[in-house]
Amino acid sequence: MATYIVRRLILALIVLIIITLLIFLVIRFLPGDPIYLYMSRQEQQTLTLEQVEAARHEFGLDKPIVVQYFDWINGIFHGNLGESLFYSESVGALLKRRFPVTLNLGIPAFIIGSVLGTAAGVLSALRRGKALDSLMAVFSYMGIAVPIFWLGILFIYVFGLKLHLLPMFGYTSPTVNLIQNIKQLILPVVCLAVTPLASIARQSRSSMLEIIRQDYIRTAWSKGLRERNVVMRHALKNGLIPVVTLMGISLSYILGGSVFIETVFSIPGLGALSVQALLSKDYAIIQAVTLLMAAIIVGINLLVDLTYGWLDPRIRYG
Amino acid sequence: MTQESNVITLGATTRTGQSHILRVMLGRKVVIFGLVVILAFIIVAIFAPLIAPYDPYAQNLNATRQQPSAAHWLGTDALGRDTVSRIIFGARTSLLVGVVSVGIAAILGIWLGLIAGYFGGWTNNIIMRFIDALMAVPMILLALVLAALLGGGLKNVVIAIGIALTSLYARLMCSQVLSTKENDYVTAARSLGAGNWRIMVRHLLPNCLPPIIVLITLQLGTAILAEAGLSFLGIGIQPPQASWGAMVNDGYKYLLTTPILSFAPGVAIMLVVFSFNIVGDGLRDALDPRLRGTL
Numbered sequence: 286m287a288t289y290i291v292r293r294l295i296l297a298l299i300v301l302i303i304i305t306l307l308i309f310l311v312i313r314f315l316p317g318d319p320i321y322l323y324m325s326r327q328e329q330q331t332l333t334l335e336q337v338e339a340a341r342h343e344f345g346l347d348k349p350i351v352v353q354y355f356d357w358i359n360g361i362f363h364g365n366l367g368e369s370l371f372y373s374e375s376v377g378a379l380l381k382r383r384f385p386v387t388l389n390l391g392i393p394a395f396i397i398g399s400v401l402g403t404a405a406g407v408l409s410a411l412r413r414g415k416a417l418d419s420l421m422a423v424f425s426y427m428g429i430a431v432p433i434f435w436l437g438i439l440f441i442y443v444f445g446l447k448l449h450l451l452p453m454f455g456y457t458s459p460t461v462n463l464i465q466n467i468k469q470l471i472l473p474v475v476c477l478a479v480t481p482l483a484s485i486a487r488q489s490r491s492s493m494l495e496i497i498r499q500d501y502i503r504t505a506w507s508k509g510l511r512e513r514n515v516v517m518r519h520a521l522k523n524g525l526i527p528v529v530t531l532m533g534i535s536l537s538y539i540l541g542g543s544v545f546i547e548t549v550f551s552i553p554g555l556g557a558l559s560v561q562a563l564l565s566k567d568y569a570i571i572q573a574v575t576l577l578m579a580a581i582i583v584g585i586n587l588l589v590d591l592t593y594g595w596l597d598p599r600i601r602y603g
Numbered sequence: 604m605t606q607e608s609n610v611i612t613l614g615a616t617t618r619t620g621q622s623h624i625l626r627v628m629l630g631r632k633v634v635i636f637g638l639v640v641i642l643a644f645i646i647v648a649i650f651a652p653l654i655a656p657y658d659p660y661a662q663n664l665n666a667t668r669q670q671p672s673a674a675h676w677l678g679t680d681a682l683g684r685d686t687v688s689r690i691i692f693g694a695r696t697s698l699l700v701g702v703v704s705v706g707i708a709a710i711l712g713i714w715l716g717l718i719a720g721y722f723g724g725w726t727n728n729i730i731m732r733f734i735d736a737l738m739a740v741p742m743i744l745l746a747l748v749l750a751a752l753l754g755g756g757l758k759n760v761v762i763a764i765g766i767a768l769t770s771l772y773a774r775l776m777c778s779q780v781l782s783t784k785e786n787d788y789v790t791a792a793r794s795l796g797a798g799n800w801r802i803m804v805r806h807l808l809p810n811c812l813p814p815i816i817v818l819i820t821l822q823l824g825t826a827i828l829a830e831a832g833l834s835f836l837g838i839g840i841q842p843p844q845a846s847w848g849a850m851v852n853d854g855y856k857y858l859l860t861t862p863i864l865s866f867a868p869g870v871a872i873m874l875v876v877f878s879f880n881i882v883g884d885g886l887r888d889a890l891d892p893r894l895r896g897t898l
Contacts, residue, residue: 296732303736311752430877432828434835435851435869442862541741545832549855559744560836563751571748579739586739 289594297587304579305361308572309354361576367569371561376573379558384577386456387554389466390546391539393474398481398535403528405482406489410497410524411516421486428483433476433542437549440472454551473550477542481535489528496524526597533586540578627889628882637881644875647691648698657685659692659845668861677867680853686864690871692845697875700761700830700840701823707765708826709819712772713808719773720780721803731777737770746829751838760839764829768822775818779811786810817887824879831872847872 332340341347345356360366366376405425409418445453452469459466496502497520505515543556551557555574562570628634647654657675663683671678677686719730737745749763783789784807792806831848833839840846847868854864 296735299732300735300739303732304739307733307736311749426877426880427873430824430828430873430880432831432835432848432851432869432872432876434832434848435865435872438851438855438858438865439869442858442866446859537741541743544744544747545835548836559747560838563747563836563838566751571751575740575744575748578741578744579736582739582741 286594290591293587293590293594297583301580301583304583305358305576306354308575308579309357312568312572313350313353366573369562369567369570371565371567371570376569379570380555380573380577383553383555383558386552387540387543387547387556389459390470390473390477390552390554391536391543393470394477394539394542395481395535397474397478398539399485399532401478402482402485403489403525405486406491406528407493407516407521407524409486409490410493411512413494421490425483425486428479428486431479433479434545434549436479437473437476437546440476441549444472454549456550456552456554469550473546473552476549477539477546480538480542481531484538485528485531485535488531489525492527493520493524496520499523526593529589529593529596532589533582536585537582540581624886624889628885631885633881634885637878637885640874640878641882644694644878645698648694651691651695655685655688655691657688659684659688660843661685668857668864670861671863678861678863680850680864681857686850686867689845689850690847690868693847693850693868693871694875696757696840696844696846697827697830697872700757700764701826704761704764704826704830705768705819705822707762708768708822709772709815711765712769712774713776713815715769715773716776716778717780717803717808717811720777721784721799721807723781727777730773734770734773734777737767738774742767742825743829743832747833747836747838750833755838756841757844760830760833763833764826767829768826771818771822772815775814776811779814780807783807783810813890814887817883817890820879820883820886824876824883827879828872828876 329337338347345353348356364377366380368374369376369379372379405421409421412418441453444450451471452465453472455469457465457469502515502520505519510518540556543554544560545556546552547554547556548560555577558570559574561567562574628638661684663679665683666675666679667681667683669675669679669683675685675687677690679685680689715730715734719727740748746763746767749766750760753759753763784802789802789806792802797805830839830846831851834846834848835852837849837852840849842849850868851865851872854861854866854868857864
């Protein structure tokens, strides 16, 4: 197990380094001068060529590209992620404020998606071919196909505009007003949970179907165990191993989805921040948000792999 | 389950396959539904100018945001343009982006995976670690960032989505090649003097394609969904070109009075993506049921 952990750690580190390289290179080599990373649009237009060159020197952009990369990495380790031109404050401070909001939205969605998705999948597998199974199949296909920004708008229309049941947009910190926080988050959390829920339901259904045909499950049945025991004690444990690997993908759906949901529901999190940054070409924010999201996903995938190796020893030695 | 699926697979490989694939797919009503929707979608997209009742770009400021009527089945938008016609032309945008971006992703990914899997060792390590890095960024965020940096518009959206979708093909192809190259016919080809290129293109590529074809079908839906998302946020297709995602966003502003403006294009997106997923899954089950869960 120890070698397995070390190997996975090194792999994750390598992937992280490549991510920083890719982000760095993409931002620097795509059309547009990297000096824009440090200058507002107004400055770009009014400054003379000499002033731009002076700035280029000041920010170290005339150094060799390799040196620039290490300067950037060095900055990250010292908490210096650059300045946002649009918000005129440090990117670090912005992230510190925005990230908890996305967590507040994303964690409940992640839990709902995983728990309900697994439950739905297991139930469908046990009632294979019955009405319930067909119904769930249709819902899971729809859940994967629905554009979540559109679903958000639909929810706002039905539950906000027509039924007046829930607030239509905005965000209140749970420390300020917990009730309001929960009310405002219900619709966006449900929207965000839909895609992971649907894909986890499909995956857990098919892996449960594999498992319940195994010999040891037949043995459990023939021992006269009740359905609950067969499913909970025997089938679920092995059936859920492949589902664990979907956690990383679910997280990816949720972080990606937050971009839309936060925009539709006017929630000031990382997703809305990145849209704003993309529209205003605020490169420092784009760099930081992309890196942060990728790092989270690499971290979760590492965790998933370690859990996986622990649950299923065949993986470790494979 | 395992036994049953083995029998089906054997059947598929021995009996040249095609009639069997059709039979399994057409045996499911829902797959037929998906095929019909896709066919209708393609026809509408190709013959849009002939089918659309109005010019999708013709503004009529005397008839803005009309409710659905006999003249305008789904009403008109804020500039008085006919919603039905814009949805029909939006199908064009969706189909174009879907096909071209998935084409880019498949070609790039297939080659990367083929090279990585065939040569193995360090080549494999380097390519696949880059693919891992690409996969760590949420697909939609990667597409958004690339599209925004490239500057939006149809061409850049296609490139951005194409690159964002590449990693899945590379990974799938690589794992396919790794197992396929152990086959005796590869050794036989090599001992007959076939070079790397010939083995890769003539022997490995065709034998690795079935799951790739399934992935392509599924990804057409994903690409269409991604384009809608990018355009919804204003980073994708630029106005006045019709795009379903941009239409949802335009309609959002008038949700209280004319919700149909936002709802109708969303239904179109969902229907098309739903159909590609259904058909993709049907194709996978017909080609090789063992792939279920991995694709």
